[in-house]
Amino acid sequence: MLKRSLLAVGGLAVVLYFLPSPRPAAPVRADRLLLGTLVTVKLYGDEAVVRPHLEAAYAEIARVDSAMSHYREDGALRRLEQQAQLTPTRGSAGLISVLTRSQYFAALTDGAFDCTVGALTSLWNFPDAAAPPAPAQIDSALALVGYEGLEVASQSFRINKPGLRLDLGAAAKGYAVDQAVAAMQELQVEAGIIEAGGDIRYWGEKPDERPWLFGVQHPRDPEQYLAVEDLGLAAIATSGDYEQYFDWEGERYHHLLDPKTGYPARASISATVWAATALDADILSTAVFVLGPEQGLALVEGLTNVEGFIFFARDGQLMHRASTGLRDRFRFCNSNKPSPGCARH
Numbered sequence: 001m002l003k004r005s006l007l008a009v010g011g012l013a014v015v016l017y018f019l020p021s022p023r024p025a026a027p028v029r030a031d032r033l034l035l036g037t038l039v040t041v042k043l044y045g046d047e048a049v050v051r052p053h054l055e056a057a058y059a060e061i062a063r064v065d066s067a068m069s070h071y072r073e074d075g076a077l078r079r080l081e082q083q084a085q086l087t088p089t090r091g092s093a094g095l096i097s098v099l100t101r102s103q104y105f106a107a108l109t110d111g112a113f114d115c116t117v118g119a120l121t122s123l124w125n126f127p128d129a130a131a132p133p134a135p136a137q138i139d140s141a142l143a144l145v146g147y148e149g150l151e152v153a154s155q156s157f158r159i160n161k162p163g164l165r166l167d168l169g170a171a172a173k174g175y176a177v178d179q180a181v182a183a184m185q186e187l188q189v190e191a192g193i194i195e196a197g198g199d200i201r202y203w204g205e206k207p208d209e210r211p212w213l214f215g216v217q218h219p220r221d222p223e224q225y226l227a228v229e230d231l232g233l234a235a236i237a238t239s240g241d242y243e244q245y246f247d248w249e250g251e252r253y254h255h256l257l258d259p260k261t262g263y264p265a266r267a268s269i270s271a272t273v274w275a276a277t278a279l280d281a282d283i284l285s286t287a288v289f290v291l292g293p294e295q296g297l298a299l300v301e302g303l304t305n306v307e308g309f310i311f312f313a314r315d316g317q318l319m320h321r322a323s324t325g326l327r328d329r330f331r332f333c334n335s336n337k338p339s340p341g342c343a344r345h
Contacts, residue, residue: 027192030054035065035173037197043184044191044207053187057180057194064176067095070118070167081118081159081166088156098168098175098279099152105283106147109299113287114259118165119144126255127244138262145259173199174237174282181278198243201235201278215333219270219311220318227342229329231307233274237281239289240270240311256289267292269311269318274326276305284308293321 027042028051041057043050067076083089091099102115119141123133133141149161173196180194181201191204193212202212211230218224219240241264245254258265271289275281284306288296293312300308300323307326312319322330333342 028054030058032058034058034061035069035176035196036071036169037173039196040194041180042193043189044204045189050189050192053184053189056183056187060180060183061176061196064094064172064179067092068098068168068172068175070121070169070172077166077168084157084159085162086158086160088153088158090156094175094179096152096155096157098171099150099157099166101279102168102171102283103147103150103152105287109287109291111147111259112290112295113170113283114145114147115166115168115171116147116150116161116164117145117257117259118167119163120257120259120262121167121169121255122165124255124257129246129253131246131248132253132263142262145262170239170286171279171283173197174235174278174280177201177235177278198239199235199237199278199282203234216272216309216330217270218332223335225333225335226309226330227333228309228326231274231325231329233276233305233307235275235278235281236272237275237278237285238270238272239285241268242270256286258290265290265292267312268296269313271296271311272309273300274307280306293319297321297323 027044028047029040029042031038031040033039039058039061041054043053069075070077072078080089080091099115102113105113106115123137123141144161144163144165146161146164149159149164151158151160177194177196177199178201181203184192185203191206193200193202206212213230214228214236215225216228216238218226219242239256241252241254241256243255245252254264256265257263268289271285273281273284273288275284284300288299288308288310291299293310296310297308300306308323309326309330310321331342333339
């Protein structure tokens, strides 16, 4: 029996959302579909001054979407990917930055994060999948996966494994958010928040001078969330098994694939990462999800300016763990029962 996630918006779920402090100064806000998901921009300041800057924020995101979207078969990324088969191919500074960072974390996680999973993600075809691929198909796709088959230089990249395909879906959103924030800072917008399908970054101080407060969606109870204090890390991203999934013969199949098995990763239910950039948070939330609570949080603890929180199942029970710097900085809240330290959605 097929059951689709009702949380999906434009193919991806918005799993992390901003929780305003009581009576905040209202931001100028816009919502648009880009990057295959809902992108929200909130800018604080004089409306007459900041409203025109919304277009600049979305222009940056649209630029990244055009250059790096894996779901466009006729897009720029697919054309470059074909040219790069066994041939060094020049890429934009942004693409090379994303590939370089992706390869760094691929090596650091021993392939738990891998941007060369395009053959697998194309085969599974989320969010439109209704049944898992045949095992033989998965084995064939796995033969075309492996970050070692991608070589990245300062201005170019080369695919050394014929047929290897890129999927920057776990990195491009974060990079797009970073670029939009940089554009807003260059325009001297003093404070704001930009979110793309659960990847979020904020900057500055709100006019009411209250601290930023964020809510992380509980993966199984829509009325519950984690209220998290400002950690001084500007970017947050969540990966969860409830974003895109279908049920088949009593088992949930979600879109977060383990690059080593070719099947949905089973060690986690959701993983949230705080980092200095949305690009890093985006990549690391996927890596931590695939690695699971022990290895995933060990990865987080070994990195500077990174914190993490993970939900997982153990013996049929939903459990959670937090990294050291987060353990005393969050609380579980109920959206229908306001309490001290919890803001309403």
